[in-house]
Amino acid sequence: MELRSVIARLQALSKRLLWRILLTGGPRLAATASGLAGGTFLLDYTLRLPVGVRAVLLLLSLGLLGFVVVRHLAKPLMKKPSVDQLALMAEAANPDLKDQLISSIQLERDLETGRAVESPELIRATIADTAKQFGSRSFASSVSLAACRKPLILASVAVMFISGLAVSRPTEFGLWVQRQLLLQDTPWPRANTLVVTILDMQKYRPTVHDDGRRIVLHVPERTPLQVQVSEKNGKLPDEVELVTRPASDLDVEQRISMGRSQKNAFFQHIFPPLMRSIVFHAEGGDDDDGFPVYEIQVDQAPRVTRFWAAYDYPEYTGVQDRSLPDANISAPEGTRITMHFEVNMDLAEFALEFESVGEMKMPQRKAGENAYRYSFVVEGNDFYTHRLIGDNQVASADVPRYVITSEVDQAPRVTVEMPTSTGLFVTPNATIPLKGTAIDDYGVTEVGLRWGEDSKKLESGAIAFAGDDLIGAEIGARQIPFFHALDVKDFVLPARAEKDGSPAREARPMQVGDRFSFRYLAADNRRTASQPEPHRTFGDYEYQVQVLSTEELQRELAQRQVRLRDRILDISNLIDTRITDTQELVSDLNGGTDATVLQSRFWSIEQDQNRITIELQASARQFLRVYDGYLWNRLDEGALTEKMISQLLTAHRSGETDDSFKIYGDAVRQVGPLVDEAQIMGRLTVILKLLILTSAEQSPEARRRLSRASLVTTKEDRLEYLRGALEVQKLLRDNVLLLIEKLEAWEDYLDLIQGFKDLLELQKGVHDSIEKLTKKK
Template structure:
């Protein structure tokens, strides 16, 4: 590449000398010296790029080698992590080779660029070098021969004083090259002096072998067979580790656990158990409530125990709970399935059937009710004896059924299982059966367009909603005359068995006052009441709306009241209009004053 560029420069200068002929022999010789100087700078620049790039690549390679070795020794990650590390390292090295070496070598170093570089390093050129290079390669008709020869002579006069090496920071290059050489030498030295270490790094990082690194500390986990230990689900597990006393005993042993399904590791410190006994020092830690398979790692000193697992074996537990409630007669008397939960809510007065199903065949099972701390046994199965209320299903699980009479209030039930292996359920299975009382109907009614006075012939429109948690039985409107009789009028649109009735604005319930023969001057209290069909103790539940107080007046008096209200509203409206007009006048007056002030200011400015 350098030879090709040199030939190109030679052709350019020769072409320039022929195009600008007749140039003096001294000028042609000067151009040749300039060519040799520029070529020398170009070659030295390329050597610099090669040396610096190779040194940096050596440093990066050593950093990758020792960094991955240290990380792998400290963590011993799985194979996929090592593949990721090696892949990232290769990508980084390729990017460095491309950016530091090939990318820089591919940059075009033309004569004009190098001439400018030389001028920045040697002020004596005073732009003569770059001028001579550019003019000697330009069109002959645009260049004055004598001016070109003078420029070449000025540049040649300085060429002899130029040392290309001074353009480069040699100390930096030497330091970088020395560091890169030492980095590569360190890798070679390790491979020669500790070939086992280099071989193990090669097998683990490149061949993905899982051979562990040698350690000074020896650890052994108790209770694991082929790396697996089975425990009962939900139990507390005591993990014990023995450190070989013949080797280095660690001061600290850490236990790392995580779910076998993945997730973050949890690290806990293991405590020392006594002193050295039987040639080993014991360490232990209690893991509370193991409910799933756990991956386990133990670290002490430089030793690592990996690939351990706690496998959870299910103790008997509740697989499903069926609750069926037979509703009271006034609710239809049908059955209703209740969703399984810790709290089972059924309508008050229901007869309830509970069926507990275990996850495993049972040897014994009991269901008790707890009241004020006292347990009362309701059902039991033991030894698979026939005639008991538990039976084995085709799938191999066992059911335990409990029948309860009409439910009042709240009861707590506890089920306990023992499977054929003698394992008890970790915690008693507790279920709360709550009787939900029948709530009173909700009456959200109001009068539409009625104030506080009505005539004896008034028709009062009532709008709103009447609802019940189960179903309504009836609804009535009660009109109570002060110091008089109380009249009840049925709300015809409320039918028995309907849970909700809505009275809209366009379809209200009309309460007729004319049939009541009310006299002017009477005071009324109007209220809507609704009842449900509850037949349990306490009778039907009743809900009431707000009570509305009304005065009965003559049509003339009502008209006078409306006129007085109209006059009052008109006066308020006129007051608002007056206030608005006054505010407008004040705003207009303020804007006019500002305009006058601005006019006077403009006139004074014009006179000046």
């Protein structure tokens, strides 16, 4: 074989061809694998693919890699080229061979097999020439490796990229291997990791399952659940949703957008009182894997289904016993309360907790007996609550707080109308009028007074008001108006032994120079087990009484009427002015002046007339104090004084009116026949009559007619009322002038009497001086 060396050189191309296959198919396989790795990494990292999708991707990737192996490695490697094919490859790469190489190889094969059709010598010569020409020639350039450059570069870049990813992010790359190649369900690290917090979670007996992926809570029914969602690293997403499902139907999904205020670093949602079990998880940002799942098991909770309280009122209230459904207790102190509870299930424990005494556990009941009762006496304000634990060990969802209000029986009190002053000057023969009202929440059982020489110890005597003293009421009523005539002569000072410089004294009536105090006293009907004694309360004021002689008291009363006549004179001038104004108004109205123009004048005259009434009534009250001083102290004893006192006592005890002007006016009319102006009480009664007539009758009547004149619309009616008012004003002026005259006469009388008294005192002083001189001689 002449061409043996040539054929050997051609066969050497097979190894080079093998390298070309490996250097093109291998990089293609590496590039494809790197591309698939990068693509699946990106898809899974961004989309968080579920395991099913990842399994499909893995199968597709393996299929694609298999295709590359078969197409670019297996098939090319399985095709082993023949010598002829190698020769053709060499001639294709070297056009200068001009088919000489393939022709010589085929001619030599024909020659050896005896199939040559040409001259053997010519064939051998051709073969020898070919062997000589190409025996030492290399055909390596016939199989170029340039085609390997691009796949190698692409594969290098891809491999470097994947290697760089694996080196720079080994955790993520390792997770990709676990998730994509091993098909594990290890989660990717997230930008957001939501943390769910349930307030007061520990009291719901949480249990953790599936390595923390499921958390079960047992809550009583009707429990409002407050859920807060924060972010592990503090990077809250823009929105967070709670995905909830009923535990009985997990296919029904509801999404609840959670709320968040700017100041809170968490989202929040409050489930309304739960009546059925639910399952929920939180989703927000890239935390959307649905874990952990919170399973809320709603258990039947014990609760009070019916409540009522039986009120057993103490006798002093006079209130009929009753039952009320209100758990807030309000009752008078001393009331026995029996609370009744009915619950919805058997209980392991029922505890009542009072703020004042602490926890009280109710006796255990048998199964099926769900009624409880507790009794106590109201003695003060308190709060209470009840805590229930069912036989399923579930506590009550509600812990209510109720109020116990003790309606404290207020101490009785006395409102006083008479006397109006706490400092009283009286004669030994005086009567002190006492008028007022004893008041209590439920009933007054006693009203009177305590008196004594020592204001700190009113132990000398007690006077109870009863019978005619009580006005339209009886002992036991909540309000008892009273009027009592306190006679000073009935006071008897108790005997005393000589002590601390004070001489001994036998029991005796009051006399000039004595002093004593008294206070009103009232008692109620309250009696309870803890406080069996009723309230006994003194009035707000203490009255100091000083016994004076007639002369001393008259001087005291004279000071109380200072400037009374001057005050009446000023009022008289006001009346004259109002009469003039009224006359001018009548004249203008007759002259045709528009009534609307005169309206302001109507109002002005009416207000001025009202001022006259106020001034007259103030003067009358001032004089009444003087009159009462003379009357009740009996400074001018006689039939008029006793009759007037009798009339006033009857009027006050009748309770028909509290108007002092009406009471005194009626009394003055009754004693009219006994009035004698030659006597002190006669003069005073006439003055009082004029004051009552002007202040309580005539001046108010004039104002009433002026007011009517301003309200009517017709001219004739206005004139009629104005003329009537003018007539009353003139009568008022006449009586006021008469009053001034009587006051002047009264003051002259007082001056005369005082002059005589001063003269008598002077004579007495001269007489005493003469006696002293006589004794010295």
